[in-house]
Every structure is written in structure tokens, then in C-alpha cells.
Amino acid sequence: MSAEPIMRVRDLEKHFPIRGGVLQRQVGTVRAVDGxxxxxxxxxxxxxxxxxxxxxxxxxxxxxxxxEPTAGSIDFDGREIARLGGRDLKHLRREMQMIFQxxxxxxxxxxxxxxxxxxxxxxxxxxxxxxxxxxxxxxxMDRVGLNPEHYNRYPHQFSGGQRQRIGVARAxxxxxxxxxxxxxxxxxxxxxxxxxxxxxxxxxxxxxxxxIFIAHDLSVVRHMCDRIAVxxxxxIYELATSEQLYAHPRMPYTGAxxxxxPVPNPRLAASKRRQVLAGDVPSPSNPPPGCRFHTRCxxxxxxxxxxxxxxxxxxxxxxxxxxxxxxxxxxxxxVPTARGVKD
Amino acid sequence: xxxxxxxKPPLLEVEDLRVHFETDDGTVRAVDGxxxxxxxxxxxxIVGESGSGKSVSSLTVMGLTRSRNARISGSVRxxxxxxxxxxDDEIRSIRGDDVAMIFQxxxxxxxxFYxxxxxxxxxxRAHREVSKAQAWDRAVEMLGLVGMPEPRxxxxxxxxxxxxxxxxxxxxxxxxxxxxxxxxADEPTTALxxxxxxxxxxxxxxxxxxxxxxxxxxxxDLGVVAEMADEIAVMYAGRIxxxxxxDTIFTAPQHPYTWGLLSSIPRLDTPRDEQLVPIPGxxxxxxxxxxxxxxHPRCPYVQEAHRRIDPQLQPVAGERDHVVxxxxxxxxxxxxxxxxxxxxxxxxxxxxxxxxxxx
Numbered sequence: 001m002s003a004e005p006i007m008r009v010r011d012l013e014k015h016f017p018i019r020g021g022v023l024q025r026q027v028g029t030v031r032a033v034d035g036x037x038x039x040x041x042x043x044x045x046x047x048x049x050x051x052x053x054x055x056x057x058x059x060x061x062x063x064x065x066x067x068e069p070t071a072g073s074i075d076f077d078g079r080e081i082a083r084l085g086g087r088d089l090k091h092l093r094r095e096m097q098m099i100f101q102x103x104x105x106x107x108x109x110x111x112x113x114x115x116x117x118x119x120x121x122x123x124x125x126x127x128x129x130x131x132x133x134x135x136x137x138x139x140x141m142d143r144v145g146l147n148p149e150h151y152n153r154y155p156h157q158f159s160g161g162q163r164q165r166i167g168v169a170r171a172x173x174x175x176x177x178x179x180x181x182x183x184x185x186x187x188x189x190x191x192x193x194x195x196x197x198x199x200x201x202x203x204x205x206x207x208x209x210x211x212i213f214i215a216h217d218l219s220v221v222r223h224m225c226d227r228i229a230v231x232x233x234x235x236i237y238e239l240a241t242s243e244q245l246y247a248h249p250r251m252p253y254t255g256a257x258x259x260x261x262p263v264p265n266p267r268l269a270a271s272k273r274r275q276v277l278a279g280d281v282p283s284p285s286n287p288p289p290g291c292r293f294h295t296r297c298x299x300x301x302x303x304x305x306x307x308x309x310x311x312x313x314x315x316x317x318x319x320x321x322x323x324x325x326x327x328x329x330x331x332x333x334x335v336p337t338a339r340g341v342k343d
Numbered sequence: 344x345x346x347x348x349x350x351k352p353p354l355l356e357v358e359d360l361r362v363h364f365e366t367d368d369g370t371v372r373a374v375d376g377x378x379x380x381x382x383x384x385x386x387x388x389i390v391g392e393s394g395s396g397k398s399v400s401s402l403t404v405m406g407l408t409r410s411r412n413a414r415i416s417g418s419v420r421x422x423x424x425x426x427x428x429x430x431d432d433e434i435r436s437i438r439g440d441d442v443a444m445i446f447q448x449x450x451x452x453x454x455x456f457y458x459x460x461x462x463x464x465x466x467x468r469a470h471r472e473v474s475k476a477q478a479w480d481r482a483v484e485m486l487g488l489v490g491m492p493e494p495r496x497x498x499x500x501x502x503x504x505x506x507x508x509x510x511x512x513x514x515x516x517x518x519x520x521x522x523x524x525x526x527x528a529d530e531p532t533t534a535l536x537x538x539x540x541x542x543x544x545x546x547x548x549x550x551x552x553x554x555x556x557x558x559x560x561x562x563x564d565l566g567v568v569a570e571m572a573d574e575i576a577v578m579y580a581g582r583i584x585x586x587x588x589x590d591t592i593f594t595a596p597q598h599p600y601t602w603g604l605l606s607s608i609p610r611l612d613t614p615r616d617e618q619l620v621p622i623p624g625x626x627x628x629x630x631x632x633x634x635x636x637x638x639h640p641r642c643p644y645v646q647e648a649h650r651r652i653d654p655q656l657q658p659v660a661g662e663r664d665h666v667v668x669x670x671x672x673x674x675x676x677x678x679x680x681x682x683x684x685x686x687x688x689x690x691x692x693x694x695x696x697x698x699x700x701x702x
Contacts, residue, residue, distance in 0.1 A: 051536040189392040194607035194621035223609030260541035262566025269570040337611035
């Protein structure tokens, strides 16, 4: 473990009520995030992966305090933020920002790019002189690879990739310590995607940012992240460095995710035994007992149905919550790319 | 056209297909002269970015771009029969029967008011003389075939009661209900989780083995075509710029755009810290295509002549079934690809080419 963590998350929970009937009484609970603990080392990138509905986006919104946690603690830079409100929360927003997935709906179409990027300054009363603010915005535009002369243009005059750069400029405007990027490139064409990924890495290096990166594309996650948490039904089931996770996933779920990634290499693709998971993710309002993955796991035995496994260190250093972790041989058979990434 | 006596014609023959749309802003050259053939049981992958014309070309094969402002020319022969000149009724009798299509967004292809089983049964009854009960049974059978749990109960559900992966499977069940000879899959797995994607790809492969269906898969995901396709066509700005076997496209590609695509994606089979090399700029407007080679404004190896001369698809000497539309000399392309693979940056190679040009 390298740097001092900038964020420590302990037993974080977020439950949403399900209401029904005429009186809108609570008839159930969606356990979107159900007891999640991890550290985010300063200056590193932490990836959150898992299928839709696993709670990764909810976790990200809790960390930014866009949602109020049901229980648990979030220590950010030495301060407990899980229960902050009002003015303290506003102050916190200066230090953490978000980049959204859809560059089309996350920018106000009626505002010029200059005013979108300078909004954070206006909200926090920074760079109050008009010329000064404009200069600051143009610096930001230059920094993210936009032409500063396009200050007065509207979002529709930009392409998808350029709009995502606008979102990035807005996010770094206040020099935050932490940025959460939720699927930042999944709406972009492949050639543009690489431009935005390179920009994020460059900014992270230059500004010493800590990044929490959510994506469903596991190749992109590996490229961007130092450390990765694999979530399933509101819990973390594996946590490891990128190298460890891709060379020897221990949790069968992680193995299945990696086996499912299509490899742009016809020879490798032909050699692999694709591990196909049957069925869908069970409902988070009624998660299975024991290990939540047991209903889809091919290694599940009796104990998996009754006892919930704890995150413990497995062979190779991965933290995984599993009674019957994968052996190296099982990994290689299903994930041919694991061979290449053993470094 | 060509006489077809003893030899069976290829299942699908597309020849110099052009689809232009007249709009207020000018003519959109969505598809600008593409040709390919597809044999029974084979899979063709068409890759390209948004606006490369990959979807429009396939919609045209299905007769779905017939509108007043569309100018369609060329030839599309299915099982030897010309489709472009076929009447709407003729097209309708083929579409959904011999040729079926699955789309990216299953929600917009399923009617929200009707039960899923009913919608599949209707697809059967449109082409077969069967009773309602028989058609319903067929719908249930198809849902079971695509791996839907409890198909009989699920047939009785509405699309909104399904998850994304289940809807996609329902749509595939509908497309395959009449045992089509050709399946066109337009971004069949793009909106899905990798786990569901794996299920769908596995399903298409299995059905293809069982029924000898030919598949055209259209996607921007190079991983998906690597796993599915026998042959790959790379499209850029309405044209095919390179076409070869899947293996060749990934091991010995010859077009700078194909190189750009391959080096801009992070991949699991290379070291993690490998630098991504994006393609500079963005795809051109189909209304105002660049002069000469349409890729020239983004090409790191552009030379003066490339701005004037429009390259045609040419066979690559010494290779079977590999065509490429690039003005660089073949030896130069081979050398550039070797250099890129050994880690050279395109910019360095570029100086080299330009120097060579000057000399």
C-alpha cells in the first residue's frame, strides 16, 4: 500500500425504500449499497466495476455526498463527511467533482461554454473580476484541449468528444482533490475515447488528482486504474491492484467478467473457454442469503448458500470474499489474456 | 445480370451500393459505393465509427431506407434475387422470413402494448399459414431456445417486465422465429453488460451452427468482431477502406485507419501501461467529404497527392482476399505496420515517410 489514503470508507450502506399501495407505505427496501469498505490512496485511481445494478454508481454518489448514506462512515482527507449538511457540504463540493457519462445531457444547452465552465467560480465566488474570470476559463479550455476562442459557443456546436472535454474542464475548475468519473467515455467513438482517456491520465499526473473511475468496459478500467473493486449486489467481492486482478482473479464472479470480455485478437478468442454466467443479477430488494453470487456460481457448495464470506487475502495478494477461490489453472482456461498480463 | 445455372449464387451479394440522402443542408453520402459477398453460414463483421455508413448499408439490404429523399443505386442480390428493384410487397415477404435483423435498442423494437409472446407469434403468422395456437407455441419454443427462463410464463409478459438482456433475447427469438438464412445484427450487444453480451454472442454462434445462418454483425467493438467474424470490412466515411479475414485484419492490417482503430483501444492482451494512440481529429461530415482520400485529414502518413487522388480498393499483392484503399506503397505500409507494432509512434514514422517522399 503506497500513499496515505485520501478517503477511508467503512461499512457504507444506502437503502432505498420501495413504496406501494394507495397509502404509499414502504413495502420493501432496495439494498443498493450494503456494507462497503475500502481506502482510496491519494493520487491513485480506484476503479469500480460490476454489472448494472451492482451499486457502483450509487457508491460514487455517496462518496460525493450527492446522496445521504443510510449508515457507515466516509473519512475524506481527515474529516468525516457522511453526515455533513448545508454550508459544510457546499464547501466540500470544492474538493470533489464529478464527470458524467452523457456529454449531451450534462451540459445546459442554453449556456455558452464559457459560462458552463465558469459556473463553479460563480457559485464559490472565485475570480470575481470579469476579465479575470474569462482568463481563468480560457486557461482551463486550453488545458483540456479546447480552443479558448470558442468561449462564446454553445454545447451543440461541439462534438461528443469536445463536450466531454468541457465536462472535464468544469470538473477541474476548482482544483478538486478527488474526481469521480462515471462512465466518462462509454458514449464516445473509439478513436475519440482514446483522446479523452489520455487527457484524464495527463491531468491526473499534472494535478495530482485522485480519481474514482467507473466503467463497464474492463479493458478501459485496467488501462486507467491502479486498484479495482469488483461489486456485486451492493457489496465488494474482490479488491486488488490492477495487475493482480487481471493476472489472477480469485472470485469466480471476477473470473466470469473477465472471461466475457471480447478480446480483439481472433487467435486468443478462439482458444478461450468463455465462462458464460447463467441468468440475471438477482433483485437487490431480496438478495440471496450467504454469498450473494451463489445462485450463478459454478463452484457454489452448501456453505456458500448459508455463510456470507468475508474479504480476506487470497493467493497472489488479492482481497476476495469467496469460500472457493479460483486456482491459477481455472483462471488460465477461462481468461487467456491472464497469461499475457502476468508481469 | 449473371446467369446462375448449376452454381449456387452466394447468399448475399452487394455491388457498388450507394445510398445518398437529399437534405436541406446538401446531399448526405451515407453509403458511397460498397461491395461484398457473404456465403451461407459465414459471418461478416462491419466495423466503423458513428457516421461511417455501416448501419445504413445494412438497413438498405433490409429495404428499410426507402424514402422519398433517398437515392439508392447499385445492386443487392439475396439468393440470386435483386432486392433493390423488388416491390415493397416482395421485400416484405423476405424481410422477417429469410432475412431478419436485430437492433441495438430492443426497447424500441418491441411494442410496449403487446405481450412478448404475441409479438413473436405475429412474426410467425405474417409468413406462415399456421393457427394462432401453433404460432404461440412456436413463440414459446423460441423463447426457450434463446435461454429465457420459464418461457411459457415469459411469453405472457410485457416488454417492460423484462431486463435489458431478456429484451435482447426476446428480440433475437423474434428475428429467428422463421429460421432466417441471413441475420443482420446491428450493435447487438452494445447496451449490455459483458456477462449478458457473452450470453448473446454464445447464443448467436450456437444458432448459426445449428441452422447454418449467415450473419452480418455491425459494431464499433473490435473485440466483438474478433470473436464472431470470419471476414471483416472496415468502413470509413461511407466506404469500405479495408476488407480481409478476421485474422489478417488483426495481425497484418494495411490501412492507416485500421491501425488507428487498433492502437486507440486499451486491450487485455497487451501490457497495462501501453500508451493509447488516438486518431487525431474526428470523422468527416458526409455532406462535405474531404477531397482525395477521405481519411487524409486524420492520416499521419498523408502526402500531397493524397489530397487529390481518391484511392480505390485494390487487392494486396501476395495475399488472398485482402483488399485495401490506400495510396501508400504496399512496401511502405508493411514497414509502417511493423514499426507501429514494435512501439514506434505514428508521428515518428510520419517524418520518415515524408522524408522518403521528398527524396
